[in-house]
Amino acid sequence: MKIGVLFDGMSALGKNPDVLILESVEAVENAIEDWGHAHVRIPVNPDGRWVERVRRARFDLVFNLCEGIDGVAAFEPRVISVLELFGVPYSGSSSTATSLCLRKDVVNAVLDRAGLPVPRWTLARKGDDISSVGFPAICKPAAEDASIGIEQRSVVRSGRALVARVEAMQERWDEILIQRYVVGREVNVGIVGDTVMPVAEINFAQMPRGMWKIVSYQSKWITGSEEDLGAKPSCPADLPLTLTRELQGIALAAWRAVEGKGYGRVDFRIDSSGRPWLLEVNPNPDLSPGAGLARMAGVAGMDYNALIRRICEAALAQPVEATAQLWIRSLHLSGMERLLAAAPL
Template sequence: MPGPDPRDAAGRDRGRGPPRLRRARLPRLVAHRRTARCGGPREHRRGESAPRHSSRSRRQLLSPEGSTRRGTRLRRAHRRRARRSGGAPGRRARERRVKIAILFDGASAFAESPDQEIIGTVDAVSLSLTTEGNTVVRIPVHPDARWIDRLRRARADFVFNLCESIDGVAALEPAVISVIELLGLPYSGSSSWTTALCLRKHVVNAALERSGLPIPKFAVVRRGTAIPSVGFPAICKPAAEDASIGVEQRSVVRTSRELTERVSSMLDRWDEVLVQKYVEGREVNVGIVGEAVLPIAEIDFGRMPKGMWRIVTYRSKWEDGSDEDVGSAPRCPARLPASIAAQLRKIAVTAWRIVGGSGYGRVDLRIDERGRPWILEVNANPDFAPTAGLARMAGVAGIDYGALVRQICELGLQRSREVSTTAERWALAVRLSGVAPETREPDLFPAGEA
């Protein structure tokens, strides 16, 4: 039985909702770096470099020489510490800076027509880490899997995962995280199973709906199956894609004939198609970092050409300057009544916990004409570019890009410290299976005394 409607709960309990990131609460995570002003985020656009800072930052990521990866932790590099502790002469020599491997879709980044967005994001994350004195190694991911051996040989303390696909194939995204998990390395973002779950739109929708969260009526269509009715207008999307691939103005249909034609054409490319009731209204994004919620953003469709559906299409995201790009401008913070904002935050955090999200993520919703929120998607690995939605929302909260990068690293390292080893989990599983742990019998005749 589904639980109580979270929309009602959010309306009743405004004061006890999920925590929000506010300037007054957030410590400055990067030394010598000023937070953005309340008026809005400081964005680094293409062609502009992020501000440089001294490599002697007091917020370096340090790990003790010879420690296990599981023991890696964030430390402040403070030159006065050695003096206070008696000035051990070799202490700083025994410490080493954290080595961070950045994974990204190399097949797309270095293709014949390179994806400059990927390269720009890798540059930005790398700069944020190296200016704090950390060591960074870039590892492009290709289908030949040679990157796995390179990652093993890198002996990295932490993996910053920016890989949203392999050669543009989003379905391979969870496999990259699985490799990191298999190698036992701490990493940024959500687990492989969470990412895989969120990529299958109809599966995650079913899980969220079962938990009582508001999901527009939906169905999945495969080759040879009938097309169920969800009501009109309806929107058709690939069931396992991201980045708005397969979404255009013709994705929204008004009649059964249009629906049949659209689904049939999509099944020529994709095995599964999601058909969902289209929700007319405002579209908002709720960003989550750790246990806190960023300021809510909204997609402003005010300049969308007349006669076009107010949706975020592939052209909206990837064709700069197009009519659909101009007509779907992000705005943060969204101008929302406090009660609606509280509902959105509570629903988003509940959805994030249900899918097992970790580190950072984004939940996209619509608010219908009656003011009711509806979940559109849970994104477990959103775009991490300095000018993308998550960084923009963080900027409004007073968190600059470098601070955001550092916080993501801290969250990943914290998770790795909380996870038990395989041996510990197995020992607990055996005990909970009713098997007594093995005890070594005492040796009554030690060697040489018989």
């Protein structure tokens, strides 16, 4: 079997290369070799030459590690769309599910409609009045991932601070998600195929006093920073069995609501009363050997190579969808299906 490995070439091979991307690519390639199959690297660049390489290669499977082009998350689903157009089996979720989850306001509406617990939220567009959801509140770019735009100043306690923060963020982003900040513990639930992984927790015990206990850009990407040292992942989380099962059940329901496939991660906060609140559904989480999903899989008895093989097997088991099927699913996820059915002819 010949497997193509797609990744963000602009970020990994540019003037300031992101070595973490290349480390993930190499780890996946090693796992494919261990499985006994061939692999071909395909760096994704804006010039589009990678598209013809994929078309000509006739891959049996594409392992998609591309989370954007030159770090721009908006391009992530477009890369998947190319694979769908060519009818190539690929790892991970569809372009529809990925697009949905990149829009925090839209995915919140889908999860809320599914009856799942989402903290109160609103969307602030540039030029519109800014509405409150209560305090404390956290402000995030509505269409970014990887904690981009999230910092200590993102959490606000008053209307004046909210307006100031949103206006400052709108110098870079047009749309800002304002969401009620849930004081409490933060946990993650991984999903591989149809299997829910052990629950992991972000331990904020060492977060410096006076700092908000959040997973910010600093804590996620700036190794050795105060916020990095103050936000340490651990697995399994020390939780009552009933709460663990509740979290796993909600995670699976959220995953199905967005029609996620292959592998993903669902993030939660747990408030002081022990109630879980959904923060995010991530259909393309970090797959490096030291990242959260690999850690959860390890606790479940699945080493890294076995994890990659499981993801490949899940991808190969998926039927290749026609364009018409993708359009129908997009209508269903957006809620437009019901509106069109009710519209007069």
